[in-house]
Amino acid sequence: MNSISPAAGEDVSTARAMPRFQRMAVLGLGLIGGSVLKAASGGGLNVVGYDPDPHTADIVADAGFETASSAAKAVQGADLVMLAMPLNGLEPALQEIAEHLDADAVLTDVGTLKTPTLNLVEKYIPNAHFVGGHPLAGTEESGFLAADPLLFRSAPWALTLAPHTELPRWLQLAELICDLGAKPVPTTVAAHDAAIARVIGLPHVMAEALALIGLRGGPLGLSLAAGSYMSGSRVARTRPDLVATWCDHNPSLVPALDEVIAQLTHAREELAAEGSILDLTTAGHDARINWENRQFEPVEVPAATADLIEHGRLGGWITAVVPGENGRITLLGMRPIS
16 A cells, blocks of 8 residues: 655646555544554554543553553654544544644544534644544444444545645545545535434434334333334434534534424324325335445546545545556546436
8 A cells, every 4th residue: 555645736646656654543442443443453554542541441452452541642653643532532632632743644533523523623733634534334332342343344434625635645544444445435524514414413313212202102112112113213322422422513414304304294294184104105215225226336536636526426435546657646436327
């Protein structure tokens, strides 16, 4: 795996290849951070982890992974630093590492919301080479003991392109993510948060509501609960504080909820008037089946910010970052067939 860096004034498509990441620090060793630690260790990449919980740190060390006694010590000498703590732990972490982060290090994260993360990074480490990231590979489980080095296989991993994102750093990180088996999806911060409101925030809110409404059906209803109730409320098993960080401070969740409320209100009115919800069930069925049956085609994506953003907007992702002859970069990807 090679990393890409352009010379001054040089177009990124003809950039020179540089050595791969040498040392990675993962701050926060829960499900996602722990899975990154396990997946990235070995293969020439030196990985060190840090978690503020001493019990978790001991478990990680006992499992044979290198750990640091503080976030500041973890990032020293690292050319890639991954912030893998919940959003409410991000601010103190950034404050701690600000003076210890190597000037050339790439800083990334795995948080569900990109706008508040970007705002905090710009506040505390404004000169950081930051690329916001979000692997969509979580489960309802949490903690290092649930970590899995195969968690990211074929999973989407959003990588944002903000106005000050350095494309060479983005490509460098995308290449590593491909090596982890994931699918880097280029997107903007705003587009990411708007999409996440509908495919993560909204399902979690609805699962919590379903779990409550089912409970209010009494003991008989819960004894009769089967696949539909279990599937629909499954993610309500997720830690409540984590769900709140995924939903709070995302204004895009409000119109998404408005649309659901409108759909449910219409269904209620139909049923109250002894009508039918067949139109809703048909439309929902078709939407789900069409999503499952999407077909994709391989494409070559220009190594330019605008082209990458458009590729992601159309539902595409990157499969490989390939340095070719004369240092030319080839980006291979997949995209839904229209």
